[in-house]
Amino acid sequence: MKRRQLLLGAVSLMASAALITGCGSTPAATPTPTPTEDPTGTITFWSSMAGMDKVAAAFNASQDKIKVNFETIPNGGAGGYAKLSTAITAGNGPDVATIEYPQLPQFVSNGQLQPLDGYINKAETVDKLSDETKALVQFGDNTYALPYDAAPMIMWYRKDMLDKAGVSTPTTWQEFEEAGKKLKAVDPEAYLASFNPNEAALTAALSWQAGAKWFGTEGDSWKVGVNDEATKKVATYWQKLIDQKIVKVQQSFSDEWSADLASGAVVGVLGANWSATGIQKRTEASGQKGQWIAAEVPNWGSPADAFYGGSSFNITKSSKNPAAAAKFIEFLATSKDAISARGNTGSAYLAFPGLTPIAQQAFDASYFGNDIYSVFDKAYSTITPGWQWGPNWDITNTALKDAYGKLTSGGKVLEAVDTAQSATVAGLKQNGLSVKE
């Protein structure tokens, strides 16, 4: 189609893409750099995260220039993004929104967010982030979000079941498969973990860990590789686990999944740092205290990990007071008071340096059988660099999820990633984007 129509900023902006974020100090051609003036006013803040009402209240109490009205919205899976996106398009969105990393480029691409440049104090915020997290919130020369959590993918196991199977914590995927076989030998009904067809982001994380690059840019074209070599390796491997009944195909967070964790039919969870509360909630009543441990995700030979989940804070297009919104975002993403105000809502792992110890203090990890935060630290240090999310994650997400629907009736993981690839390419082209396969 008419792809060359808008060469404006977009091309050159993205060309120097998110990957090369080191040069963040160059002052872009952004207007109104007025961080010195003290913004005032009332702003609204939407989030689906637990405890954010308390954070907003703490911010209101800490100063009297900006007043934040907090509203809880459903999470992304339950229609939160649909609500947010529609509201922004209609012009009555919040000033500050919470968006997860995979969805962020999509909101940017739809023109629904305002760049933070000029409103935030870059030296005190963005510049202190790790390159991997910076890459998730910067597009071109602009920063569109401040990251909240940086969620490393984590493997959770029932230690007692591993012991029963006579295996130690698997460090490679090969050991993981062997552990699964040994578990089957002692308990034929048990699964080592589950494969979640509803979580395309988990497949993305597993592929990311293996070195895949689902999205990238080449000049002014997107390069889409949802079925690249690394992903195919991952898909083939998981198909093998499914075929051997080492992992159970089931929706995560479903009643079935909860029941299986509680009954011990499934003895592991492939999740992230934030999975702790969910595991505790579902297994506490079955007397599994002290048996769950966190472990680094098995790898393909050398330690590697990927982010699975995590949210960022943004200023939407609807905001008429971006300066005040930026002040609040800085508080949300970088202030220790914000973290402690949120209280014990989960085992958060935060992107901004120095905040995680506060979250760790707030979280009661006594349910778990090992020092989960030291595992998180190790996992965080091995995040594979170079990953980028595409301009419309929902196309890929939906296509992959839908293709996974056939897994219970003879469908294959490998076919699913192929389907997702072609659906993504077709979908992006339909929007007029330039795509290379």
Next chain:
Amino acid sequence: MVTPAPTKPPTATKPTGPAQRKPRAMSGTGGRTAALFLTPFFTIFALAMVAPVVYAIVLSFFAQQKSGLGFGEAKTAFVGLENYLQVMQSESFVGGIGRLALYCLLYIPCMVGGALAFALLLDAAVARARKLFQLLVFLPHAVPGVIAALIWAYLYTPGVSPIVSVLETGGISLNFLDNQMILPSIVNIAVWEWTGYNVIVLFTALQAVPREILEAARVDGAGEIRAAISIKLPLILPALSVIMLFTVIGTLQLFTEPSIISKATASVTSTWVPNMWAYDAAFNRHNLNQAAAASIIIALMAAVLSWAVTRFSSRNKA
């Protein structure tokens, strides 16, 4: 038929000589009064029904076109029927229509047949505790659709469902949520939800069947079953066609049940039925124009089908 005959003479006698002027005078003020009473309806109808439809039609002829990496401003361009073509060429949309057709094939006979059977039973002379059964049959309809879907999702989920575990102890292992069973499972929810409502409609129609005709039939030696088939059934045909009309339109709007169930199983995809396809286009893929085109197509299908149903049933009557 026979029944309207006795009422005819009085109406025929009314418009005589002097009275003939009156209706004209009445129609003058009556028109004004009618307009007064109809205005609120048409205002709301225009705002809440006509305007969105027109807007959707307009939207469906345009597209948001981006270029390059898509980070620049999108451009709105007139694309004619391209959105409609894309929708009709979409495998998942066409697949959804097929699924819906299959659903109709299972659902309509089950639900209408069930409702008819219940209504005739309630109307049968021998029926006891009529009020109680009426209530019991109607009760599922009082449960909101979302709640009903949640309850059934629970009853279908292996590992938590008492039904599944009872079947398993009986040696029957059945996964209500797998690819083959999911359609019947959703039909079951809809039948459970809607049969009671339609029983009430049909039962009311049955109550209006003139008793003297039934008595005449009985005198002629017709039993309960014969009376039901040869007398009651033809007389409630108009009610039955109304039910069919509502059911067909309702079926095209299938959305709540599958979208709730999709949380429990991957068998229900995000574009499982046309309405879900439109929702996915609008809110997941952010393609409002395509969603508008899909919605118009769904509306047209509903229009054609309802025309077919009314046409078919009015021919039957004649």
